[in-house]
Amino acid sequence: MKILVVLRMIPDSAGELELTSDGRGIDREWLDFQLNDFDDHALEEAILLKEAVGATVVAVAIGEGSNRVLQMAVARGADEAVALEAEGDGIIESRAIASSIVALARSKAADLVLCGVQSTEDLFGQLVPYAGTLLGWPHVSGSSRLGIEGSALRVTQERGGGIAATYEIALPAVIGVQTASKAPRYVSGSKLREASKTAIGKAPSEPAGFERSAEIVALRLPGQRGTGENLGDNPENVAERLASILAAKGFAGV
Amino acid sequence: MRIVACTEGSFGKLEPFSLEMIAAARGAGVAGDEVVAFFAGQELEPAIANLGAADRLVAASAGNAELIAAESYARLLRDTVAAEEPDLVLVPYSANGLDVAGDLAARTGWPLVSYVNEIRRDGDRLTVVAQVYGGKILAECSVPLPAILMVNPGAFAEAERRSVDPSKLQHSDATAVVAEGKVRLVGVDVPSYDSVDLTTAERIVCVGRGIGDEASIDIARGLADILGAEIAGSRPVVDSGWLPKVRQVGKSGQKVKPKLYLALGVSGAPEHLEGMSKSDLIIAVNTDPKAPIFNVAHFGATCDLFDLVANLSERLQAASGR
Numbered sequence: 001m002k003i004l005v006v007l008r009m010i011p012d013s014a015g016e017l018e019l020t021s022d023g024r025g026i027d028r029e030w031l032d033f034q035l036n037d038f039d040d041h042a043l044e045e046a047i048l049l050k051e052a053v054g055a056t057v058v059a060v061a062i063g064e065g066s067n068r069v070l071q072m073a074v075a076r077g078a079d080e081a082v083a084l085e086a087e088g089d090g091i092i093e094s095r096a097i098a099s100s101i102v103a104l105a106r107s108k109a110a111d112l113v114l115c116g117v118q119s120t121e122d123l124f125g126q127l128v129p130y131a132g133t134l135l136g137w138p139h140v141s142g143s144s145r146l147g148i149e150g151s152a153l154r155v156t157q158e159r160g161g162g163i164a165a166t167y168e169i170a171l172p173a174v175i176g177v178q179t180a181s182k183a184p185r186y187v188s189g190s191k192l193r194e195a196s197k198t199a200i201g202k203a204p205s206e207p208a209g210f211e212r213s214a215e216i217v218a219l220r221l222p223g224q225r226g227t228g229e230n231l232g233d234n235p236e237n238v239a240e241r242l243a244s245i246l247a248a249k250g251f252a253g254v
Numbered sequence: 255m256r257i258v259a260c261t262e263g264s265f266g267k268l269e270p271f272s273l274e275m276i277a278a279a280r281g282a283g284v285a286g287d288e289v290v291a292f293f294a295g296q297e298l299e300p301a302i303a304n305l306g307a308a309d310r311l312v313a314a315s316a317g318n319a320e321l322i323a324a325e326s327y328a329r330l331l332r333d334t335v336a337a338e339e340p341d342l343v344l345v346p347y348s349a350n351g352l353d354v355a356g357d358l359a360a361r362t363g364w365p366l367v368s369y370v371n372e373i374r375r376d377g378d379r380l381t382v383v384a385q386v387y388g389g390k391i392l393a394e395c396s397v398p399l400p401a402i403l404m405v406n407p408g409a410f411a412e413a414e415r416r417s418v419d420p421s422k423l424q425h426s427d428a429t430a431v432v433a434e435g436k437v438r439l440v441g442v443d444v445p446s447y448d449s450v451d452l453t454t455a456e457r458i459v460c461v462g463r464g465i466g467d468e469a470s471i472d473i474a475r476g477l478a479d480i481l482g483a484e485i486a487g488s489r490p491v492v493d494s495g496w497l498p499k500v501r502q503v504g505k506s507g508q509k510v511k512p513k514l515y516l517a518l519g520v521s522g523a524p525e526h527l528e529g530m531s532k533s534d535l536i537i538a539v540n541t542d543p544k545a546p547i548f549n550v551a552h553f554g555a556t557c558d559l560f561d562l563v564a565n566l567s568e569r570l571q572a573a574s575g576r
């Protein structure tokens with residue numbers, strides 16, 4: 001089995017996000033880029049499958065800092081690393097990169113494409129259904145467990161309310177991983193150093209298969225929606241206020 | 255304009271966001287527009303009993319699908335879209351919707367915008383507001399029609415629940431479509447609420463990734479005990495195995511509405527807010543003043559959660575020991 005796993009580098013949204021002067025993008029100059037969380041789980045699930053049933057894992061990364069993440073992927077067990085050239089340095093649009101992923105899946109003869117279920121940049125739709133539909137392969141988003149049963153893939157998908165559905169799918173398929181079956185592993189420094197010698201392949205970006213979905217008129221920071229009161233940042237003052245708020249509302253002293 | 259509003263339900267219940275899709279469709283259009291509700295699932299009764307606010311209901315029943323796979327749902331929706339030729343299709347941002355919206359967009363080539371909170375008609379286009387970067391940025395987009403929008407649950411009020419007039423129902427049997435699918439349902443897991451049912455809890459202390467590690471959960475648990483609250487977690491906390499799945503709040507966890515919700519180190523991603531934003535009293539502690547949790551909090555503090563919990567626990571304990 002050949003697994004292609006897609007690793008997207010996205011701005012760290014826990015950090016400060018500032019808008020560009022035209023208001024249509026975020027200022028990327030000082031941004032920290034990190035691996036999309038869900039893609040990290042996709043990588044882990046790929047390695048777990050490899051360990052369970054044997055597979056070749058090809059990691060493809062897109063965006064700033066790709067090489068570093070590809071080395072990490074190899075240190076964790078990926079067999080091959082490919083950096084996909086992205087157009088420009090703006091949002092990684094799933095709708096636009098889907099055709100590149102599809103071309104790679106074909107040229108690498110992949111049986112299974114794993115991506116994170118979404119990225120925080122998937123404004124114009126998710127990579128999984130685009131890639132799956134373009135390939136003509138079944139696709140399932142939001143997996144929390146993957147396994148191989150005979151020649152078929154077993155996918156557990158999370159629904160609301162903690163309900164989980166398990167589906168069986170004949171390969172090839174595209175899966176959007178939400179959570180790997182086990183938490184992503186750590187890699188030792190020595191493995192990382194060893195992996196830093198790995199040759200990283202390059203793949204050109206293919207023309208997007210679709211028209212651009214929409215025009216971003218403006219980005220803005222959400223205004224404070226509620227009438228919430230800011231209690232400040234001094235823990236003693238905050239604790240004092242909260243203690244009296246909780247008491248007044250009948251929550252303290254039970 | 256004709257708008258197809260996608261709805262969902264299973265185990266005899268309609269997902270409440272189905273009614274929000276009808277309301278969103280009504281709000282997106284103008285008087286005289288037609289709103290067609292689309293439903294696919296095992297039992298039609300919940301759809302028929304509740305979706306009367308739409309002008310019509312197109313429903314496909316699949317007796318062989320306890321939880322219809324998105325693949326089958328998407329194929330049935332495609333047939334409906336081909337027949338109805340709508341100008342706009344609204345898909346809920348759900349596990350199913352994630353696959354369905356993109357599938358339809360890829361096959362039609364129509365534009366798709368995800369995580370939509372607001373929809374306005376602007377001549378022959380739509381202006382929509384969508385959330386990106388975990389809710390930290392709002393993107394205002396201009397979208398040509400026909401278009402597909404994936405709409406956030408909770409962004410629109412529910413349309414009125416009333417039953418569908420039999421003359422407004424178009425029903426088909428989807429058993430064959432499901433049977434032909436490449437994605438076959440082999441099992442459904444329903445969580446056991448023997449240990450705890452957060453949906454009925456009156457007080458919840460929820461920890462997010464800001465708690466840092468498993469051992470620190472005990473610190474929050476201590477405060478929860480003092481408050482007589484249940485402990486809960488955001489998705490990363492549960493994914494890390496620090497709390498059991500039944501204690502996850504949010505989109506793929508429990509939807510809660512306690513009298514008190516204390517969020518510690520939770521950023522407030524849309525998927526988390528979906529599960530708790532209707533709580534009576536929300537108190538949030540997060541060092542990042544821009545964290546979206548503060549958009550729904552009644553009281554917010556930007557101090558370190560560990561300092562706060564230590565301080566507050568001490569005070570509450572002293573007060574109760576009086």
Ligand SMILES: Cc1cc2nc3c(=O)[nH]c(=O)nc-3n(C[C@H](O)[C@H](O)[C@H](O)COP(=O)(O)OP(=O)(O)OC[C@H]3O[C@@H](n4cnc5c(N)ncnc54)[C@H](O)[C@@H]3O)c2cc1C
Nearest residue numbers: 014462463488489503504505506507520521522523525526
């Ligand atoms: C289909 C779907 C369903 C989902 N369902 C749910 C759900 O049911 N419930 C839910 O909660 N979420 C859900 N999510 C996930 C959601 O999008 C968010 O990822 C999640 O809510 C974030 O949790 P958090 O606030 O605890 O962590 P966040 O704060 O959002 O993220 C972690 C950040 O913490 C920072 N950090 C780490 N250590 C420290 C430290 N010591 N001090 C300061 N900062 C630090 C890191 O830089 C990192 O960026 C779902 C997502 C999808 C796609």
Ligand SMILES: Nc1ncnc2c1ncn2[C@@H]1O[C@H](COP(=O)(O)O)[C@@H](O)[C@H]1O
Nearest residue numbers: 463464519520521540541542545558559
């Ligand atoms: N010790 C802390 N006290 C209060 N808030 C925190 C603390 N650590 C992290 N946070 C916030 O909690 C959210 C999730 O935590 P983290 O992902 O670990 O940063 C983020 O928005 C942080 O800003």
